[in-house]
Amino acid sequence: MQWLPAFFAILAGISNPLQSGSNSALLKTIQAPIVAAFIVYAIGAACLLAAMPFLGFPLKTSISKLADVPWWAYIGGLCNVLFLMCTLLITKKLGSATFTTIVVISAVITSVLLDHFGLLGFEVRPATWLRIGGAALAAIGVVMIAVF
Structure with a gap:
């Protein structure tokens, strides 16, 4: 990179x-x-x-x-x-961490779908089990930050 x-x-x-x-x-x-x-x-x-x-x-x-x-x-x-x-x-109602967590989780899921289907001009990058697992781990991590 x-x-x-x-x-x-x-x-x-x-x-x-x-x-x-x-x-x-x-x-x-x-x-x-x-x-x-x-x-x-x-x-x-x-x-x-x-x-x-x-x-x-x-x-x-x-x-x-x-x-x-x-x-x-x-x-x-x-x-x-x-x-x-x-x-x-x-943002103020949810708090910065919760708002950002929801934004990040929805952005990660949307990004994996955009890549998988090559939407909006993105190069196709299949949603492999590793990418889906990585997205799930990212979601779990940000939820832990917001909740705990």
Whole structure:
């Protein structure tokens, strides 16, 4: 495994509970889920704007390719909004460990299925008994963290 992609995957994993906690604190203070979500996305948009000088913004080239994008490639934004609203509304009620446990377990199961069937453009990686066992052990581990 290459170390740089793994490093960024670790950062993404670290950011998940941090995002959930900060989003919940924002909602607790302002008491308006849609406004809190808008603020989160406004900050994200500002960060993207700040990155443009370094990463570029090939809008014209990108727009010309939109017709080639498969329909399911657009659900990422919907999934992002769903996750954000869930973090805003239920993280504090469940607690960070329980919320993250449920997210991780559902993500592992979904990931094994996506790999097995090669959905959403993923390379097919069969759900062998070892992969299913690994997913089960991961689920058991995160449940132990949340419950005990």
